[in-house]
Amino acid sequence: MNAPMNFEEGKPAGQVRERLVVIGNGMAGCRAVEEILARDPGRFDVTIFGAEPRVNYNRIMLSPVLAGEKTFDEIVINTQEWYDDNGITLVSGDKVVEIDREHKRVVAASGRIEPYDKLLIATGSDPFIIPVPGKDLDGVVTFRDLDDVDKMLDAAEKGGPDGGQGRAVVIGGGLLGLEAAHGLNLRGMNVTVIHLMPTLMERQLDEAAGWLLKTELERRGQTILTGANTKEIIGKDGKVAGVRLEDGTEIPADIVVMAVGIRPATGLAREAGLEVERGIMVDDHMVTSDPAILSVGECVQHRGLCYGLVAPLWDMCRALADFVTESPSGYEGSVTSTKLKVSGIDLFSAGDFSGGEGCEDIVMRDASRGVYKRVIVKDSKVLGAVLYGDTADGSWYFDLMKKGEDVSDIREALIFGQAFASGGALADPNAAVAALSDDAEICGCNGVSKGQVVSCINGGAHSLDAVRSTCKASASCGSCTGLVESLLALTLGGEVESGPKTMCKCTSFTHGDVRKLIVEKGLKEIPQVMQELHWTTPDGCASCRPALNYYLLCAWPGEYEDDQKSRFVNERMHANIQKDGTYSVVPRMWGGLTSPKELRAIADVVEKFNAPMVKVTGGQRLDIFGIKKEDLPAVWADLNAAGMVSGHAYGKSLRTVKTCVGSEWCRFGTQDSTGLGVQIERMTWGSWMPHKFKIAVSGCPRNCAEATIKDFGVVCVDSGYELHIAGNGGIKVRATDLLCKVETEQEALDMCAAFIQFYREDAYYLERTAPWVERVGLQYVKDALGEEGAVERYAARFHYSQQFMQDDPWAKRAAGEHEKLHQHLAEVRPFPASQMENA
Amino acid sequence: MMIGNWLDIGPITQIEPGTARTLPVVGGEEIAVFHTMRNEFFAIVNKCPHKQGPLSQGIVHGDVVTCPLHNWNISLRSGKALGDDEGCVPTIPLKVDAGRIYLLRSAVIGAQDKAA
Structure with missing residues (x-):
């Protein structure tokens, strides 16, 4: 049977309107219809099927509805009148269950049959449900439609089981998950976000911006668990009770929101035999593999890409409308940008920010305002941008990026934003600074004006450091360093003296500045240091990462969590890498003493793991060579079993305490040097x-x-112990300086602990005691330790820190910690046939 | 691209960001698979062009790895040594799909051919 035929007034008689059936009453489906109506209102007889029992609303505004910032009525896009006025039949709450391509008709759940001439599939996407036990429990919801929002609001209203605050767990720290978490938090719930990856919104943000976001959300009372893998959702009486993570942690919950991602809803299309990969395959005119069937929105795959954002939808709908009204334009894919809809958090990301060959990162950080801006430029074009804290220029960067504009003329000022960069002559930062008035403030921290900085430079401060020490400009947070450098360049022409060496190319601060500021500002994580101290790279380099890791470890013992990926290979693997990629293993022998049991265990390891060489080291212990990384945990387990621990022969750490036999055996010995050596090693190992x-x-x-070529040497004499420091037997031999003489073993131990702690807190990373003492002077060390009570204070800090350090890393690895570092991913065994094929 | 051309080497979660893991190829060159802190994945032959150091054990920053033996910086994207150093290590085309890592099968074996 044919559908009733409609004749359009004003059209030539006899012209029949084509029947357009739209599956999906969402944003894409309705927008497509709007676009078509705008071009040719009389062309189609339109029927829209919607699974939800309501009119079309702006799905991306569900977050503000959840947060209580908008009502449902405010986010309705098309009211019932719109459907009526345009003669559109809306079939809501009745889901299409079949596409009958042969008869060109669709079948709905109610049995309703609707024939079509053109069919538009706009089914959007479905939330992805992670397949964990408990996923079907009552109280596990997604964040996709208004029903989900209602369930969340109910949970927030109901509160916890004891009538207290309700507890929500949001699985997924992406855009959607964070918006859900924000809404629930505003609705008074205690919210925990579980995110699999270590960085929130890792598809849109880099590590630096992700860290800022995490810190802000935590400040607002949310608990953010990154790198956390959900193992199961725990239930009680069929209702959700909590979430258990892979590491065993349990988080109680009254509601669990699953927001880990979406997948294109392709079921109908697939069953109808249309070509479907990840999404429904469409061409540039949004036509599927069946010429009578079109598709737009999150359900399609266009040129290999599926989109989950709203902007591409609009582009697709335009192309579709152009095509069906016979003026085809074609859709060429979209460049997308992201904003997080969480009030008070400004965050923008667009394009490719992963960096790459020939890419240049321009980074600007302003710690006092909590701003991080990064623009990626390649071949004089903007490739991407990540902005946090100040997104005013997001659309400008996005525009430059989409148009592929050449930015070489404004390159220097690009990061300062449109107002600055477009200022013609002001595009040169030096010119911009020159244009400032004399009373313009340069350094906000210390209230220094441009005039003051210039007169300070004219007064002889010809380097950044000199300016910092004379008028204090840029001496605090450092965010005006660039301005001061510009003023130096302007005032002196080319005569700027280079200051002390900065830590690395990522920062304008020296090692000393960084150490000092970490403590003063209470900086406790690597991304935080980079943000607060205006690092010019997003994630540092192989020089600054290990240094920052050490400085933080030293400043915050027991609190800072060692960052394995910022460690050199030897310290990460707790063994010494050799030129062939195998490792050597040195177990600790306290004071150079050993026993039959230890020697037997070493001999057994050598045989069991076919170690090709064993060597006595200069530090009085045994070095086992040629161990493969995957065998290391087993080697350590065997050595642990004989009571031996890591010798730290690989670390920027206490290596060994070498001793002679001393008064117990030697006819010349004055004191028990072996005994004291063992005591010192027991006290200092692991630091x-x-x-x-x-x-x-x-x-x-x-x-x-x-002892006189060691970092700390004790020479026993009849009357006590001479304590020597800062010797070195390496490339440049340096004999020690005498620090002091003490009378008792205890005093020797105390001074040893104090000296080590002073070195730990004062020296630069990768600076041994010899160059350190040459730099600061012996008297500086003597003065520091000579102050009233100084030895006790430093020693106490050392002992406190040692509580956390004296934990055998081998034992932990042998028990399975960081096992991925030792295991191969898999092994590839190519088939002979494929070898030939590719020969 | 046919599925058979790509070798599934497992989920992305098995490599922590900022680290690499290794994939020995029987009779061929070991491959290092990297996960950068900017959440990109790369595969290169696990041998520094300088003195064959295991690049998988280096510190990863941006899309660069610093060789653990003598601090050469190698681009993970091109395999080329950066800065004043010269040399190149073979790269293996890699794609991530639905949370899993795939290597181009012919390149996995190709890396072996080159070495043979």
Whole structure:
């Protein structure tokens, strides 16, 4: 049977309107219809099927509805009148269950049959449900439509089981998850976000911006767990009770929101035999593999891409409308940008920000305003941008990016934004600074004006450091460093003296500045240091990451969590890498003493793992060579079983305490040097240092343990102990300086602990005691330790820190910690046939 | 691209960001698969062009790895040594789909051919 035929008034008689059936009453479906109506209102007889029992609304505004910032009525796009006025039949709450391509008709759940000439599939996407036990429990919801929002609001209203605050767990720290978490938080719930990846919104943000976002959300009372894998959702009496993570952590919950992602809703299209990959395949005119069937929105795959944002939808709908009204334009894909709809958080991301060959990162950070801006430029074009805290220029960057405009003329001022960069002559930052009036403030922290900085430069401060120490400009937070440098360049022409060496190319601060500021500002994580100190790279480099890791470890013992990925290979693997990629393993032998049991265990390991060589080291212990990374945990387990722990022969840490036999055996010995050496090693092992640190104890001035070329050396004499520091037997031999002489073993131990702690807190990373003492002077060290109570204070800090350090890393690895570092992903065994094929 | 051309080497979660893991190829060159902190994935032969250091063990920053033996910086994207150093290590085309990592099968074996 044919559908009733409609004749349009004003059309030539006899022209029949084509029947357009739209599956999906969402944003894409309705927008497509609007676009078509705008071009040719009389062309189609339109029927729209919607699964939800309501009119078309702006789905992306569900977040503000959840947050209580908008009502449902405010987010309705098309009211019933719109459907009526345009003669559109809306079939809501009746889901299409079948597309009958042969008869060109669709079948709905109610049995309703609707024939079509053109069919538009706009089914959108479905939330992705992670397949964990408990996913079907009552109280597990997604965040997709108004029903989901209602369920969340109910949970917030109901509160916790004891009548207290309700607890929500949001699985997924992407755009949608964070908006859900924000809404629930505003609705008074106690919210925990579980995110699999280590960075929130990792598809849109880099590590630096992700960290800022996480910090802000935590400040608002949310608990953010990154790198957390959901193992199961726990239920009680069929209702959700909490979430259990892979590491065993349990988080109680009254509602669990699953917001890990979406997948195109392609079921209908697939069953109808249309070509479907990840999404429904469409061409540039949004036509599927069946010429009578079109598709737009999140359900399609166009040129290999599926989109989950709203802007591409509009582009698709335009192309579709142009095509069906016979003026085809074609859709060429979309460049997308993202904003997070969480009030008070300004965040923008667009394009490709992963960097790459020939890409240049321009980074600007303003710690006092919590701003991070990064623009990626390649071949003089903007490739992407990540903005946090100040997104005013987001659309400008996005526009430059979409148009592919050449930015070489404004390159220098690009990061400062449109107002600055477009200022013609002001595009040169020096010119911009020159244009400032004399009373313009340069340094906000110390209230220094441009005039003051210039007169300070004219007064002889010809370097950044000199300016910092004379008028204090840029001496605090450092965010005006660039301005001061411009003023130096302007005032002096080319005569700027280069200041002390900065830590690395990522920062304008020296090691000393960074150490000082970490403590003063209470900086406790690497991304936080980078943000507060205006790092010019997003995630640092191989020089600054290990240094920052050490400085934080030293400043916040027991609090800072060691960052494995900022460690050099030897410290990450707790063994020494050799030129062939295998490792050598050195177990600790306290004071150079060993026993049959230890020697047997070492011999067994050598045989069991076919170690090709064993060597006695200069530090009085045994080095086992040629161990593969995957065998290391097993080697350590065997050595642990004989009571041996890591010798830290690989670390910027206490290495070994070398001893001679001393008064117990030696006819010249004056004190028990071996006994003291063992005590010192028991006290100091495991401590991380700016560089490697060696100790020796000699029993008499003949000095058989070579204590006078060690970082800390003890030479026993009849009347007590001479304590020497800052010796080095390496490339540049340096004999120690005498620090002091003490009378008792206890005093020697206390001074050792105090000296080490002072070195740990004062030296730069990768600076051994010898160059450190040469730089600061012996008197500086003597003065610091000579102050009233100083030895006790430093020693106490050392002992406190040691509580957390003296934890054998081998034992933890042997028990399975960081096992991925040791295991291969898999092994590839190519088939002979495929070898031939590719030969 | 046919599925058979791509070798599924498992989920992305098995490589922590900022680290690499290795994939030995029997009779061929070991491959290092990297996950950068900017959430990109790369595969290169696990041998520094300088003195064959295991690049998988280096510190990863941006899309660069610093070789653990002598601090050469190698671009993960092109395999080329950066800065004043010269040399190149073979790269293996990689794609991520639905949370899993795939390597181009012919390149996995190709890396072996080159070495043979």
